[in-house]
Amino acid sequence: MIRALLLSAAALVALPAAAQDVAITNAKLVIGDGSAPVEGGTVVVRGGKVVAAGAGVAVPAGLETVDAGGHYVTPGIVAAFSRVGLTEVDAVSGTNDRSAPRTRFSAGLDIAPALNPMGSPVAVNRAAGVTRAVVAPGGSSNLFAGQGAVVDLGDDMDMVTRPRALQYVAFGEDGASKAGGSRAAIFLLFREQLLAARSYARNPAALAEWGNDAMIQRADADALVRVIDGTTPLFVRVDRAADILNVVKLKQDFPAMKLVLVGATEGWLVAPQIAAARVPVIVSPLTDLPNSFEQLGATQSNAGRLEAAGVTVAVGVFDDDDAHKMGYATQYAGNLVALTRMPGASGLSWDQAFAAISSGPARAVGMDDRIGSLKPGRVGDVVIWDGDPLELGSRPTAIWIDGKRQSLTTRQDRLRERYADPSEGALPNAYDW
Amino acid sequence: MSRGVKSGLVAAATLAFAGCAATGAQPQSAGGDAAPATTEAKAERFDKNPYPSTYHAYPGRVTAVTGVTIFDGEGGRIDGGTVVLADGKVAGIGGADTAVPAGALVIDGRGKFVTPGVIDVHSHLGVYPSPSVEAHSDGNEATSPTTPEVWAEHSVWPQDPGFSRALANGGVTTLQILPGSANLIGGRSVTLKNVPSRTVQGMKFPGAPYGMKMACGENPKRVYGGKGRMPSTRMGNFAVDRQTWAKAVAYKKKLDEGKAVDRDLAMETLAGVLSGEILVHNHCYRADEMAQVIDMSHEFGYKVTAFHHAVEAYKIADLLKKEGICAALWADWWGFKMEAYDSVPENLPMVEQAGACAIVHSDDANQIQRLNQEAAKALAAGRRMGIQISDERAWRWLAINPATALGIADKTGSLKPGKMADVVLWNGNPFSVYTRPEKVWIDGALMYDADDPKRRPVSDFELGQPGEGDVK
Numbered sequence: 001m002i003r004a005l006l007l008s009a010a011a012l013v014a015l016p017a018a019a020q021d022v023a024i025t026n027a028k029l030v031i032g033d034g035s036a037p038v039e040g041g042t043v044v045v046r047g048g049k050v051v052a053a054g055a056g057v058a059v060p061a062g063l064e065t066v067d068a069g070g071h072y073v074t075p076g077i078v079a080a081f082s083r084v085g086l087t088e089v090d091a092v093s094g095t096n097d098r099s100a101p102r103t104r105f106s107a108g109l110d111i112a113p114a115l116n117p118m119g120s121p122v123a124v125n126r127a128a129g130v131t132r133a134v135v136a137p138g139g140s141s142n143l144f145a146g147q148g149a150v151v152d153l154g155d156d157m158d159m160v161t162r163p164r165a166l167q168y169v170a171f172g173e174d175g176a177s178k179a180g181g182s183r184a185a186i187f188l189l190f191r192e193q194l195l196a197a198r199s200y201a202r203n204p205a206a207l208a209e210w211g212n213d214a215m216i217q218r219a220d221a222d223a224l225v226r227v228i229d230g231t232t233p234l235f236v237r238v239d240r241a242a243d244i245l246n247v248v249k250l251k252q253d254f255p256a257m258k259l260v261l262v263g264a265t266e267g268w269l270v271a272p273q274i275a276a277a278r279v280p281v282i283v284s285p286l287t288d289l290p291n292s293f294e295q296l297g298a299t300q301s302n303a304g305r306l307e308a309a310g311v312t313v314a315v316g317v318f319d320d321d322d323a324h325k326m327g328y329a330t331q332y333a334g335n336l337v338a339l340t341r342m343p344g345a346s347g348l349s350w351d352q353a354f355a356a357i358s359s360g361p362a363r364a365v366g367m368d369d370r371i372g373s374l375k376p377g378r379v380g381d382v383v384i385w386d387g388d389p390l391e392l393g394s395r396p397t398a399i400w401i402d403g404k405r406q407s408l409t410t411r412q413d414r415l416r417e418r419y420a421d422p423s424e425g426a427l428p429n430a431y432d433w
Numbered sequence: 434m435s436r437g438v439k440s441g442l443v444a445a446a447t448l449a450f451a452g453c454a455a456t457g458a459q460p461q462s463a464g465g466d467a468a469p470a471t472t473e474a475k476a477e478r479f480d481k482n483p484y485p486s487t488y489h490a491y492p493g494r495v496t497a498v499t500g501v502t503i504f505d506g507e508g509g510r511i512d513g514g515t516v517v518l519a520d521g522k523v524a525g526i527g528g529a530d531t532a533v534p535a536g537a538l539v540i541d542g543r544g545k546f547v548t549p550g551v552i553d554v555h556s557h558l559g560v561y562p563s564p565s566v567e568a569h570s571d572g573n574e575a576t577s578p579t580t581p582e583v584w585a586e587h588s589v590w591p592q593d594p595g596f597s598r599a600l601a602n603g604g605v606t607t608l609q610i611l612p613g614s615a616n617l618i619g620g621r622s623v624t625l626k627n628v629p630s631r632t633v634q635g636m637k638f639p640g641a642p643y644g645m646k647m648a649c650g651e652n653p654k655r656v657y658g659g660k661g662r663m664p665s666t667r668m669g670n671f672a673v674d675r676q677t678w679a680k681a682v683a684y685k686k687k688l689d690e691g692k693a694v695d696r697d698l699a700m701e702t703l704a705g706v707l708s709g710e711i712l713v714h715n716h717c718y719r720a721d722e723m724a725q726v727i728d729m730s731h732e733f734g735y736k737v738t739a740f741h742h743a744v745e746a747y748k749i750a751d752l753l754k755k756e757g758i759c760a761a762l763w764a765d766w767w768g769f770k771m772e773a774y775d776s777v778p779e780n781l782p783m784v785e786q787a788g789a790c791a792i793v794h795s796d797d798a799n800q801i802q803r804l805n806q807e808a809a810k811a812l813a814a815g816r817r818m819g820i821q822i823s824d825e826r827a828w829r830w831l832a833i834n835p836a837t838a839l840g841i842a843d844k845t846g847s848l849k850p851g852k853m854a855d856v857v858l859w860n861g862n863p864f865s866v867y868t869r870p871e872k873v874w875i876d877g878a879l880m881y882d883a884d885d886p887k888r889r890p891v892s893d894f895e896l897g898q899p900g901e902g903d904v905k
Contacts, residue, residue: 091770297899334866393813
């Protein structure tokens, strides 16, 4: 009896509901790959995966059908670079697992066990249409911040889609301060740590012989070996045009390494070189102020100019609140569309802009075969919107993640309902729940 | 402040600091406000306006925008309307039959919108400028929990590139620059016209009253508790505030009685608040703290003009209405610190529905570039919960309401004839994400024109740098 109770309690908390098979019909369908929306589209999700999406798709007999009423239906938004799940209240340090400034480890850190799927930022971002997120650590005591994950924002305990999906490192001013005070120190430390990791990979026993003077510890070396061989993409925060070129050149020494630039505020100044190196870029698209001397060339036209040069561009929300406001992705993408109407500016078409917050981030992290679009075989992350998803007033009306229908209710909804009439009645507001 | 690569705590701390800078006022003499004779007599012993505005309207030409949708800033709307700007003022507003003066430049506004310029009551441009280097960090005199003697205008760097971004991308024509929120009493604010200038005086809004920034809650107690000083608790916050107010009341009594007083810059500011000449802008997130501050204002005889960042305003919207206090708000910032935990995206419309004064503010060099978008998000959230507010009424959050909170509603903040021609022509509905300012006039002078690269100001700092004159 006791055992049965425990089991049922555990089931309530831990077990995700089974994925439903569902067909969403009568959709203004956005695939998310940069193609134009299709009127009268249908998406079929079975076993948690998209099996078909398009205008001429037939609904298999017996499948649950949801009529989208002609509204936009899209893949879920993919937060391109975030800290969702790593913090509840930023300034309450016990809830904040972004960074580990006092650890003796660096590249070996893995943020997966720090993720909290029950945190309110997960629910709030989900209700805004974000279904997946690339989550990166903020920093360690060393140059390398550690390994991030790709996660889903479903209302269950199973959050990690791919652990150790990226390694993160900040170059430029932040990296210089970590490495010892100058950009020269970053590049030397970076190279020495990677070379040490490579030596360790060739002869693991050697590490023990290096003793306390070792450039690197075993856990960190393990992680960096995966960076060198391209198993783990290396996300590099870098902004100054000259720094970008130096980072891109690192591929000459480590040719298998998969680089992804984060920020790249002055990327437009060296767009052809980035394109030639086939390095994807995740931009914070509305960063347009010279916040530092490595961002003097900041402009909202960065994304448009990079895209025009042939760079794979993803749009993120990270020079802003990168844990609580992932829903800004749609607004930011919409702003890039607005730029197409401004003389002298470069923006993105609507189709490009939506791709930059769905398949773009998926491509950057090397997972566009699994997430970020409604092409067959991708996860069943589907959103029905009440309007143009990039418009300020639009919200999701229904969301599926891995084919499972999601709750859209947040703690904020409960507060708003309680205070719809703020005056207290016969009993205090605390009895209204 | 959403800039740079910052670790979580650093970013949070920056936010916390930035959150809540409210102080801005100009010595009373600028407005010529009537004061009790004795006070006046004593006050004249020293110059109350020693850093006077040298702003002047730049040349403009008689201009009419026709066939345009107008939000007048006070809740009115005209479709297919005409606005006439002449001699730096709004000269006419109405339907298609509105007279257009001979020789006027006529702009076809079909498919476009005209509004009064956006007014931001909460900015730290100039005092925390770009680039945000230590040498520029001039927003918090964090050496004492009460510094009513400091004036934000003495920290403002007019070459902050953020001013031109707010103009070109945000249609911001007037803004209040506040000290930060490290201190319980942070100092005086200054209200500026958003025009480039070599000097701060060249930006000062003529005749605007001064404001004074106060802060509740986490920031003062963290900053000073961290130094091992009072206050380290919320009760400490109130104790220091009350002791300071008690001293100010005694100082003002001496002034009113014509007694001799030594010059005391701190007490002069507080006396100005007590006499109603300086407006209090109080950073305060939590409902319970705002209610206590209201009692403190009654205890010492001053008025809170606006609570800024009032994340929990929706919990006491009825109280704010009763007290006549504005709530200056973000649309949806939340979670960066404990007192910002209970944010709801319906805060603005819930305050509006209660009949209180709602304002959209930025506190941020990026969000000031899209306060219209913040208003749009809040408006839509309100409609989803059944609060039906029209677009034109919501524009009050960006226009007449902040103008009222700054004490300049008789001069700007709406398109009433005779007011300053602070006007934005938008290339579509300004509550759409796809819309940007096309032209911005300040006192009738065209200060930004999307179609003319030379009508986009470039600050000294950006001259000769990568991207000089870029669209940004």
